[in-house]
Amino acid sequence: MEYQICKKCVMDTSDPEIVFDENGVCNYCKSYEARKKMFTPLAEEKHLHLQAMIDFCKKKGKVKNTIV
Numbered sequence: 001m002e003y004q005i006c007k008k009c010v011m012d013t014s015d016p017e018i019v020f021d022e023n024g025v026c027n028y029c030k031s032y033e034a035r036k037k038m039f040t041p042l043a044e045e046k047h048l049h050l051q052a053m054i055d056f057c058k059k060k061g062k063v064k065n066t067i068v
Contacts, residue, residue: 001013004020004024006018006020006024006025006026006028006029007023007024007025008025008026008029009026009028009029011026011028011029
């Protein structure tokens with residue numbers, strides 16, 4: 001096998017199980033891209049999560065600043 005380095009990462013043919021596609025991208029990058037789609041939240045989900053954290057912090061801040 002001829003020495004080759006992945007076009008997206010630093011993996012090369014020193015790994016005996018590496019396979020490259022026609023664009024020179026390795027099977028590990030392809031696998032990562034496929035799994036990333038399953039676990040990366042959509043923009044709307046990110047926004048809702050961020051808003052929930054902001055609301056939580058505002059609520060805690062109000063409680064902390066009240067005089068008992």
